[in-house]
Amino acid sequence: MVATPVKTEKRLTIQTSEITVDTTAIRSLDWDRDRFDIEFGLQNGTTYNSYIIRGEKIALVDTSHEKFRQLYLDTLLGLIDPKEIDYLIISHTEPDHSGLVKDVLSLAPQAIVVGSKVAIQFLENFVHQPFERLQVKNGDTLDLGKGHVLEFVSAPNLHWPDTMLTYDRGTGTLFTCDVFGMHYCGDHLFDEDLAAIEKDYHFYYECLMGPNARSVLAAMKRMDQLAEITMVANGHGPLLRYNVNELLERYRSWSQAQAQAEKTAAVFYISDYGYSDRLSQAIARGITKTGIAVEMVDLKTADPQDVQELVNRAAALVIGMPPLSGSSNKGITTSLGTLIAAAHEKQYVGFFESYGGNDEPIDPLLTKFREIGLIKGFTSIRIKDTPTEATYQLCEESGTDLGQILSQDTKIKQRKSLDSDLDKAIGRISGGLYIITATKGDLSGAMLASWVSQASFEPPGFTIAVAKDRAIESLMHVGDTFVLNVLEESKYQPLMKHFLKRFPPGADRFEGVKTQPASNGAKILTESLAYLECEVVSRMECSDHWVVYSKVTNGRVSNLDGLTAVHHRKVGNYY
Incomplete structure (x- = not known):
C-alpha cells in the first residue's frame, strides 16, 4: 500500500x-x-x-x-x-x-x-x-x-x-x-x-x-x-x-x-431545486426518529403511477414547494396533480419552502388539501433566508412532531398490552428530576429527565436515557456539551410545568425562564438546586432510547440543605 x-x-x-x-x-x-x-x-x-x-x-x-x-x-x-x-x-x-x-x-x-x-x-x-x-x-x-x-x-x-x-x-x-x-x-x-x-x-x-x-x-x-x-x-x-x-x-x-413500520409518511421534494433535498432530508430524519417509515420521492423524476400508489397507502404527506409552473417543469406539475388527485381525507399534510427563489406559494395548495379533508401535520415552514442550523433544527423538529402524531395510537395500544403486574413492578423504579440544557452553535434545547444515574467516580460521570424522538437528542452526541440542572424538592413544580409543555418546532424553550450561561455555553437554570457541566463521552443504543454517558467537568450547589426532587411512577411503560 x-x-x-x-x-x-x-x-x-x-x-x-x-x-x-x-x-x-x-x-x-x-x-x-x-x-x-x-x-x-x-x-x-x-x-x-x-x-x-x-x-x-x-x-x-x-x-x-x-x-x-x-x-x-x-x-x-x-x-x-x-x-x-x-x-x-x-x-x-x-x-x-x-x-x-x-x-x-x-x-x-x-x-x-x-x-x-x-x-x-x-x-x-x-x-x-x-x-x-x-x-x-x-x-x-x-x-x-x-x-x-x-x-x-x-x-x-x-x-x-x-x-x-x-x-x-x-x-x-x-x-x-x-x-x-x-x-x-x-x-x-x-x-x-x-x-x-x-x-x-x-x-x-x-x-x-x-x-x-x-x-x-x-x-x-x-x-x-x-x-x-x-x-x-x-x-x-x-x-x-x-x-x-x-x-x-x-x-x-x-x-x-x-419498512415493517405500521405507518408511512411520504416526503416529496425536488432534488436539484433550491435547498429542497437537504430540507426534506432533515424532516425525514425527524419522522424516522419516532419509528414511522419514510419514503422520499423526487417530484421531478417520479413516475405518476408510483406517486399514486404511495399516496394511497401513506398516513401523511410532506411536500416541498416546487418552482412556479413552466414548460421545463412539466414532470413536476404532472406529479403534483397526481398527488392531489390521490390524496384522501384523514391523511396529515405538511409543507415547506425550498428557497429556490421561485417557489410556488404554500397557501393555495394547503387550501386544496384541506378542502379534500387532510389534516395539517405541522405549521408550514416558510424560509425567507438561506437555511441555517436553526432552519434544519426546525425541519427536524417538525418531522418529529408529525411522527409523534402518527405513532400516538400505536403507543397507546402498546401501553395497554403490557402485563399489568410487570408494568407496575417496573414503575417502582424511581429517579430524581432534572432538566438537561444544551447549546451548540445557534441551536439550543432542553428536556425534563428522570432516568439519570451516576456511573463513574474517576472521572466523575453519569448516564442519561434520552428517547430517540426527543429534539435534544441531536445535541447530545460524542463531544457535545450540556448542563444537568438538578431540581429542588420544595420548588420544582414551576420549572417542571414549563419544560413539560409541548413546544412548537423551533420555539425558544427558555422564554420566561431565568438562566445564566455556563462556561461550556449551555444554560444554567437559576432556580435549580445544583448544576453539572458535562461532556458526552459515549452513547449506547437501547431500543427506543439512547443511553448517554458523560463526564462532569464543573458543578455547583446553590442550597446545601436542599434535597433533590424525586419522581415516583405507578407504571413503567411510559413516563
Whole structure:
C-alpha cells in the first residue's frame, strides 16, 4: 500500500492507494469538517473517494469536492494522463462527488460520461458544455478489458434519484458512492477497526439511508444477483474489505425494521431545486426518529403511477414547494396533480419552502388539501433566508412532531398490552428530576429527565436515557456539551410545568425562564438546586432510547440543605 498525504493549512489531504488489481483509490481527506449535508454534526470529519480502474480501457469513478480542486487534479495528473481516460463514471451528481466533473472533462474532453438517465440530465444542468455520454440502466455492462467487466446496479433514492452502483466482475469490487459509506476520516484505508467506525456507519445510515429504507431493500435485492462482493469501494470513509458481509447485512436488517413500520409518511421534494433535498432530508430524519417509515420521492423524476400508489397507502404527506409552473417543469406539475388527485381525507399534510427563489406559494395548495379533508401535520415552514442550523433544527423538529402524531395510537395500544403486574413492578423504579440544557452553535434545547444515574467516580460521570424522538437528542452526541440542572424538592413544580409543555418546532424553550450561561455555553437554570457541566463521552443504543454517558467537568450547589426532587411512577411503560 502506498499512501501519499499532501497537507494544507486547512487539513485537507490526499491519500492514494492500490486497493485491488488495476484499481487505485484517490481519497480526499477532510479532517476538520464538522457539518454535512442535512447539517448533522460530524465527530470525525469525512472523506470523498474516487477510483481509477485500468483495463485495456480506463475508467475514472467519481471525482471529489470542489474544495479539493487543486489537490485532486494534481494527484490525478500524477497518476494518469487524462487523455488516456476513456470513461468517467458518475455514481450520482451531488457536488461532493461530482464537483470536479467539469474540470476533469476540460482535461479529458474525449472521456465518455457514464451514468443513469437522471444523472445525465442533472449533469447537463451544471456542466454547461457538450460531452459524450453513455446512459446505462440496471443490468447493463461495460467491458474495459483485462477481465474488468463493469455491471451497473440501479439504486434510485440512495439518497438521490440518480444513484447507480458499479460492480467490477473482475475484482468483485462494488463502487457505491454514498451507499455503505460513513463520515469518518482516519489513517486507515480499510475497515479493519470495526469498533472504531460502526457508530459512524450506523449514524450515517440513520441520517441518509433510513428515510429510504424501501429503496435500500430494492437496491440490495438487485445486488443479490451479482457474484461475490469482496470489497465495497464507497464514496465516504474507509472502504469495506474486512467486514463486508457483516456491514451489508446491517443495512438489510435496519431497512427491514423500518419498512415493517405500521405507518408511512411520504416526503416529496425536488432534488436539484433550491435547498429542497437537504430540507426534506432533515424532516425525514425527524419522522424516522419516532419509528414511522419514510419514503422520499423526487417530484421531478417520479413516475405518476408510483406517486399514486404511495399516496394511497401513506398516513401523511410532506411536500416541498416546487418552482412556479413552466414548460421545463412539466414532470413536476404532472406529479403534483397526481398527488392531489390521490390524496384522501384523514391523511396529515405538511409543507415547506425550498428557497429556490421561485417557489410556488404554500397557501393555495394547503387550501386544496384541506378542502379534500387532510389534516395539517405541522405549521408550514416558510424560509425567507438561506437555511441555517436553526432552519434544519426546525425541519427536524417538525418531522418529529408529525411522527409523534402518527405513532400516538400505536403507543397507546402498546401501553395497554403490557402485563399489568410487570408494568407496575417496573414503575417502582424511581429517579430524581432534572432538566438537561444544551447549546451548540445557534441551536439550543432542553428536556425534563428522570432516568439519570451516576456511573463513574474517576472521572466523575453519569448516564442519561434520552428517547430517540426527543429534539435534544441531536445535541447530545460524542463531544457535545450540556448542563444537568438538578431540581429542588420544595420548588420544582414551576420549572417542571414549563419544560413539560409541548413546544412548537423551533420555539425558544427558555422564554420566561431565568438562566445564566455556563462556561461550556449551555444554560444554567437559576432556580435549580445544583448544576453539572458535562461532556458526552459515549452513547449506547437501547431500543427506543439512547443511553448517554458523560463526564462532569464543573458543578455547583446553590442550597446545601436542599434535597433533590424525586419522581415516583405507578407504571413503567411510559413516563
